[in-house]
Amino acid sequence: MIEYAMFTLCLIGIYGILALGLNIQWGLTGLFNIGVAAFFAVGAYTSGILTGPPSEAHLGGFAMPLLVGMLGAIVTSGILALLVGLITLNLRADYLAIASIGIAEIVRLFLKTEGWLTGGVRGMEIGRPFEDWLGGNFTLNFLIFTIIVVAIVYVLLEIARRAPWGRVLRSIRENEDATMAAGKSVLAFRLQAFVLGSCVMGLAGAMYAHFFGFLSPEAFRPMLATFLVWVMLIAGGSGNNKGALIGALVIWLIWSGTEFATGLLPADLSTRAGSLRILLIGILLEIILVTRPEGLLSEAGERKRQIAREKRRAGEET
Numbered sequence: 001m002i003e004y005a006m007f008t009l010c011l012i013g014i015y016g017i018l019a020l021g022l023n024i025q026w027g028l029t030g031l032f033n034i035g036v037a038a039f040f041a042v043g044a045y046t047s048g049i050l051t052g053p054p055s056e057a058h059l060g061g062f063a064m065p066l067l068v069g070m071l072g073a074i075v076t077s078g079i080l081a082l083l084v085g086l087i088t089l090n091l092r093a094d095y096l097a098i099a100s101i102g103i104a105e106i107v108r109l110f111l112k113t114e115g116w117l118t119g120g121v122r123g124m125e126i127g128r129p130f131e132d133w134l135g136g137n138f139t140l141n142f143l144i145f146t147i148i149v150v151a152i153v154y155v156l157l158e159i160a161r162r163a164p165w166g167r168v169l170r171s172i173r174e175n176e177d178a179t180m181a182a183g184k185s186v187l188a189f190r191l192q193a194f195v196l197g198s199c200v201m202g203l204a205g206a207m208y209a210h211f212f213g214f215l216s217p218e219a220f221r222p223m224l225a226t227f228l229v230w231v232m233l234i235a236g237g238s239g240n241n242k243g244a245l246i247g248a249l250v251i252w253l254i255w256s257g258t259e260f261a262t263g264l265l266p267a268d269l270s271t272r273a274g275s276l277r278i279l280l281i282g283i284l285l286e287i288i289l290v291t292r293p294e295g296l297l298s299e300a301g302e303r304k305r306q307i308a309r310e311k312r313r314a315g316e317e318t
Contacts, residue, residue, distance in 0.1 A: 013146035021200030035100030037225035043073035043205025077202025237295030
């Protein structure tokens with residue numbers, strides 16, 4: 001049971017990083033990216049190719065350190081985002097949505113068909129790090145590593161959100177014309193947010209690859225790698241980094257809990273009940289949108305609490 005709990009927390013951390021990346025794009029800037037799976041997959045396979053052992057089935061065998069693989073995942077995902085962003089970000093928001101979902105499907109099919117590069121449908125074995133640390137408990141070791149990475153990403157993105165750069169992004173989200181009138185290059189800031197968010201998604205892909213030690217195109221289906229991430233961000237609170245992490249925790253617990261529940265059913269019912277998990281998540285999202293449209297932790301609520309804390313602090317000083 002403890003092992004399963006640690007396994008679940010590792011996945012929550014990985015999806016939390018994905019939600020943080022999407023929060024930069026949608027929550028702060030209003031960029032409608034439905035191609036999360038593309039940057040997630042590119043980051044995973046890049047890290048797998050760079051760090052994996054020699055294999056005749058696919059490109060790789062470079063056996064580089066884990067941190068090099070993670071850095072490669074960030075850079076490759078950022079380059080892909082730059083190429084997509086230069087073409088689409090100066091157009092209407094719906095063009096970005098169409099382009100991103102198209103790119104995600106192209107990437108998935110490319111990974112599936114180009115076996116010389118990725119192993120195709122047979123997948124890619126890359127091994128897992130930290131298996132010899134702390135008594136050889138890989139899940140515990142990776143959980144500690146995941147907590148460290150999530151904390152670093154959260155702190156850096158929170159600093160960026162509160163900085164003048166983050167305020168410009170929020171002003172673009174609220175009123176693009178007013179931001180342009182203030183002398184800010186909207187296209188440049190939107191491109192920066194899109195690339196940075198995609199780099200974070202690529203980092204999550206690298207974490208996912210090394211957690212499982214095996215990659216397959218089926219792991220990056222839109223349901224698992226895009227839809228769930230959007231639900232996490234919306235449920236947790238768009239525009240709020242804490243909300244993104246809370247949303248990842250709540251939604252993944254519900255998602256994995258329903259999987260556990262359907263697994264207890266008889267075989268004939270379990271197959272049919274599996275599709276109800278998607279319906280349950282959809283219903284949950286609708287309930288949240290109706291009852292708390294701002295999410296569990298709204299950006300406005302955080303701002304009010306911060307103002308209240310500052311007032312209390314000022315009162316104590318006087």
